[in-house]
Amino acid sequence: MDRSAQTFLDGNAAAGELRDIFVLELSTATTQCASCGKIAAFAEARVYGMEPGLIARCSGCENPLMRVVKSSGRVWLDLRGLQFLEVPTSSV
Protein backbone atom coordinates (compact mmCIF):
# COMPACT_ATOMS: atom_id res chain seq x y z
CA MET A 1 0.00 0.00 0.00
CA ASP A 2 1.29 3.43 -0.93
CA ARG A 3 0.91 5.49 2.24
CA SER A 4 2.26 8.66 0.62
CA ALA A 5 -1.16 9.18 -1.00
CA GLN A 6 -3.00 8.85 2.34
CA THR A 7 -3.70 11.79 4.54
CA PHE A 8 -2.62 11.62 8.14
CA LEU A 9 -2.86 13.60 11.34
CA ASP A 10 -0.07 14.31 13.80
CA GLY A 11 0.50 12.65 17.17
CA ASN A 12 -1.56 15.32 18.94
CA ALA A 13 -4.66 13.74 17.42
CA ALA A 14 -3.74 10.36 18.93
CA ALA A 15 -2.98 11.94 22.31
CA GLY A 16 -6.57 13.11 22.50
CA GLU A 17 -7.91 9.68 21.62
CA LEU A 18 -5.62 8.01 24.16
CA ARG A 19 -6.47 10.32 27.04
CA ASP A 20 -8.71 7.69 28.66
CA ILE A 21 -5.98 5.01 28.42
CA PHE A 22 -2.96 6.98 29.54
CA VAL A 23 -3.24 9.12 32.62
CA LEU A 24 -0.08 10.93 31.58
CA GLU A 25 -0.06 13.54 28.81
CA LEU A 26 1.24 11.85 25.66
CA SER A 27 1.50 14.99 23.58
CA THR A 28 4.68 15.87 25.51
CA ALA A 29 6.12 12.33 25.32
CA THR A 30 9.34 11.38 23.54
CA THR A 31 9.61 8.13 21.61
CA GLN A 32 12.32 6.05 20.00
CA CYS A 33 11.39 4.03 16.92
CA ALA A 34 12.30 0.35 17.29
CA SER A 35 13.00 0.15 13.56
CA CYS A 36 15.14 3.17 12.59
CA GLY A 37 16.08 4.45 16.07
CA LYS A 38 14.71 7.95 15.48
CA ILE A 39 14.07 9.80 18.73
CA ALA A 40 11.26 12.32 18.38
CA ALA A 41 8.32 13.91 20.13
CA PHE A 42 5.25 11.67 19.96
CA ALA A 43 3.46 14.66 18.47
CA GLU A 44 5.59 14.18 15.32
CA ALA A 45 4.13 10.71 14.69
CA ARG A 46 1.90 10.27 11.65
CA VAL A 47 -1.49 9.01 12.76
CA TYR A 48 -3.84 7.13 10.44
CA GLY A 49 -7.44 6.12 11.11
CA MET A 50 -9.46 7.02 14.17
CA GLU A 51 -12.34 4.47 14.37
CA PRO A 52 -12.37 1.81 15.63
CA GLY A 53 -8.61 2.12 15.94
CA LEU A 54 -5.61 4.16 15.01
CA ILE A 55 -2.02 3.59 14.07
CA ALA A 56 0.79 6.03 14.81
CA ARG A 57 3.74 5.67 12.44
CA CYS A 58 7.32 6.92 12.71
CA SER A 59 7.82 10.16 10.78
CA GLY A 60 11.25 8.89 9.75
CA CYS A 61 10.55 5.40 8.39
CA GLU A 62 6.77 4.80 8.66
CA ASN A 63 7.29 1.91 11.12
CA PRO A 64 4.12 1.39 13.20
CA LEU A 65 4.98 2.83 16.62
CA MET A 66 1.62 2.28 18.27
CA ARG A 67 -1.64 0.55 17.39
CA VAL A 68 -4.81 1.13 19.39
CA VAL A 69 -8.18 -0.50 18.82
CA LYS A 70 -11.27 0.26 20.89
CA SER A 71 -14.20 -2.12 20.65
CA SER A 72 -16.85 -3.70 22.85
CA GLY A 73 -15.78 -1.80 25.96
CA ARG A 74 -12.12 -2.85 25.63
CA VAL A 75 -8.91 -1.33 24.35
CA TRP A 76 -6.08 -3.22 22.62
CA LEU A 77 -2.73 -1.46 22.71
CA ASP A 78 0.30 -2.60 20.69
CA LEU A 79 3.55 -0.76 21.44
CA ARG A 80 5.97 -3.18 19.75
CA GLY A 81 7.17 -0.49 17.37
CA LEU A 82 8.57 1.61 20.20
CA GLN A 83 12.00 1.22 21.71
CA PHE A 84 10.81 3.50 24.49
CA LEU A 85 8.12 5.98 25.44
CA GLU A 86 9.34 8.73 27.76
CA VAL A 87 6.67 10.85 29.44
CA PRO A 88 7.64 13.83 31.59
CA THR A 89 5.94 14.10 34.96
CA SER A 90 5.51 17.14 37.15
CA SER A 91 6.42 15.27 40.35
CA VAL A 92 10.14 14.59 39.66
Ligand SMILES: [Zn+2]
Ligand atom coordinates in the same frame (compact mmCIF):
# COMPACT_ATOMS: atom_id res chain seq x y z
ZN1 LIG B 1 11.46 4.87 12.36
